[in-house]
Amino acid sequence: PKLNVALCGLGNYARMLAEGLQASQYCRLAGVVTGHADKAAAWQQQYQLPPQNIYNYNNFDGIAHNPNIDVVYIVLPNFLHKPFTIRAAQAGKHVITEKPMATTAADCEAMIAACNKAGVQLAVGYRMHFEPTQQEIMRLGQQKAFGPVRYLEAGLGYKTYNLADANDMVDINDDTQWRLHKTKAGGGPLMDLGVYCVQAARYVLGEEPVAVTAQFGPVHHAQRFTQVEESITWQMQFPGGAAANCTSSYGFNIDKLYASADDGYFELSPALSHGPFTGKTSAGILNIPPINQQASQLDAMAQYIINKQPMPAHINGSEGLRDIRIIEAIYKAAQTGGVVKLV
Numbered sequence: 001p002k003l004n005v006a007l008c009g010l011g012n013y014a015r016m017l018a019e020g021l022q023a024s025q026y027c028r029l030a031g032v033v034t035g036h037a038d039k040a041a042a043w044q045q046q047y048q049l050p051p052q053n054i055y056n057y058n059n060f061d062g063i064a065h066n067p068n069i070d071v072v073y074i075v076l077p078n079f080l081h082k083p084f085t086i087r088a089a090q091a092g093k094h095v096i097t098e099k100p101m102a103t104t105a106a107d108c109e110a111m112i113a114a115c116n117k118a119g120v121q122l123a124v125g126y127r128m129h130f131e132p133t134q135q136e137i138m139r140l141g142q143q144k145a146f147g148p149v150r151y152l153e154a155g156l157g158y159k160t161y162n163l164a165d166a167n168d169m170v171d172i173n174d175d176t177q178w179r180l181h182k183t184k185a186g187g188g189p190l191m192d193l194g195v196y197c198v199q200a201a202r203y204v205l206g207e208e209p210v211a212v213t214a215q216f217g218p219v220h221h222a223q224r225f226t227q228v229e230e231s232i233t234w235q236m237q238f239p240g241g242a243a244a245n246c247t248s249s250y251g252f253n254i255d256k257l258y259a260s261a262d263d264g265y266f267e268l269s270p271a272l273s274h275g276p277f278t279g280k281t282s283a284g285i286l287n288i289p290p291i292n293q294q295a296s297q298l299d300a301m302a303q304y305i306i307n308k309q310p311m312p313a314h315i316n317g318s319e320g321l322r323d324i325r326i327i328e329a330i331y332k333a334a335q336t337g338g339v340v341k342l343v
């Protein structure tokens with residue numbers, strides 16, 4: 001039997017998840033939650049969804065009475081992850097929410113508490129944990145294949161505008177531009193893309209950072225970046241002595257990971273985007289065939305739910321909370337210019 005998943009929020013990434021659900025062994029797309037009647041109709045037709053499994057944001061709580069939905073997968077703008085996670089939990093549904101888990105650590109805590117209270121599982125859409133190239137660099141780092149990693153670089157950024165284009169102005173209150181809106185996104189590229197760098201440093205080293213420093217980058221498009229940073233660079237110190245230098249940006253392109261260990265190195269580029277990921281180590285080329293990342297993530301998470309096993313710590317709410325705490329420390333370090341310690 002397959003788990004019945006309802007996608008909540010039908011934007012760009014929901015499309016990729018719908019493809020993943022089509023390819024999945026243990027899940028199926030069973031319903032949708034959307035504020036747009038036209039999208040509801042289009043998805044209903046494309047995926048042959050029963051009309052009783054189509055919800056909008058007002059009647060969503062009625063999903064509590066629908067035995068044909070097991071999991072709500074939240075793919076909304078970041079600030080809506082919390083209210084919809086809590087509503088889904090209160091409706092008795094397991095929850096998968098997209099990264100970043102929420103816009104504040106306090107919100108993450110409220111989400112974890114709501115899911116615990118309702119007795120439902122909570123997972124964060126950390127697809128990299130189920131991707132074979134990332135799993136290989138986790139192994140190389142954590143098992144010290146080239147000795148202990150001493151230094152790590154991770155960067156993920158996209159050039160999101162063209163200054164030469166006079167029409168390239170945005171209204172940050174436009175719903176499609178929520179990523180530029182502080183209260184909706186929680187922050188800029190650090191929240192959206194930097195979370196992958198934080199994850200990569202943590203999963204290569206298998207350690208938690210103890211202190212961070214950070215610097216905001218220059219703003220080249222002042223109209224666009226009134227609320228969130230355009231670029232940010234930060235450093236993380238790890239208890240074993242390793243240092244990580246990371247960057248994320250909406251103003252320039254970067255997608256790389258480099259780890260220097262005592263007896264060698266490993267690197268990926270593309271490293272942290274959607275892949276396919278390629279790279280090399282001091283021992284040779286890293287060439288692992290790509291997979292459907294959404295399907296493999298969904299299948300792994302579904303099996304924990306089906307088998308009534310707790311979601312493991314590296315993909316559950318506590319992991320999402322850890323990353324948001326680190327991100328909050330990085331913002332504090334960039335604002336104060338000082339070192340921020342993590343306990």
Ligand code: NAD
Binds near residue numbers: 012100127176
């Ligand atoms: P998007 O803007 O394409 O889609 C957001 C959807 O939310 C839209 O359909 C929009 O109509 C809907 N929405 C409902 N209420 C809204 C409101 N008040 N304001 C704005 N939109 C509203 O965004 P996306 O790229 O699909 O990102 C959605 C989530 O998925 C984000 O949390 C993002 O970080 C995450 N994401 C994850 C990955 C990944 O690889 N895991 C990739 C992309 C995005």
